[in-house]
Amino acid sequence: MKTRYTLIPGLLALVLAAACSAPAPSSDVPAEPDAPAAAPETPAPETTETTPPEGEAMVQPEWDGLDRVQDTCGMSAVRGFLGRAASEIPAARLPEQVRILAPTDQATMDYVPRRLNILTDEDGTVIGFKCG
Numbered sequence: 369m370k371t372r373y374t375l376i377p378g379l380l381a382l383v384l385a386a387a388c389s390a391p392a393p394s395s396d397v398p399a400e401p402d403a404p405a406a407a408p409e410t411p412a413p414e415t416t417e418t419t420p421p422e423g424e425a426m427v428q429p430e431w432d433g434l435d436r437v438q439d440t441c442g443m444s445a446v447r448g449f450l451g452r453a454a455s456e457i458p459a460a461r462l463p464e465q466v467r468i469l470a471p472t473d474q475a476t477m478d479y480v481p482r483r484l485n486i487l488t489d490e491d492g493t494v495i496g497f498k499c500g
Contacts, residue, residue: 438499443499467483469485482499
């Protein structure tokens, strides 16, 4: 029983010493977070229109690196609908496996190379395409 009482103060002193041993951050130089190494950026495929019509905002597509290399899901057939409502895409132009995803939609994380994911904003405007 006496050994237990002598171990407790020793462990407490060790914990306190470890907590106080970290150096305090310098107040005159702000700490910068470690920046992740930037991957070499591949340019997105060029679009035919470089400036949006007057009064409309430019839609920036979301590109996946794999989609730039290989179109396994048939997204090239619907790329012209970028910036338009997803409901305007005719069913005949869609591949067999397709899902239209809004920002709040849940989706499974399984990768199906032939499945086309059409990404939309809150209003249903197409903002990007991804295979998988």
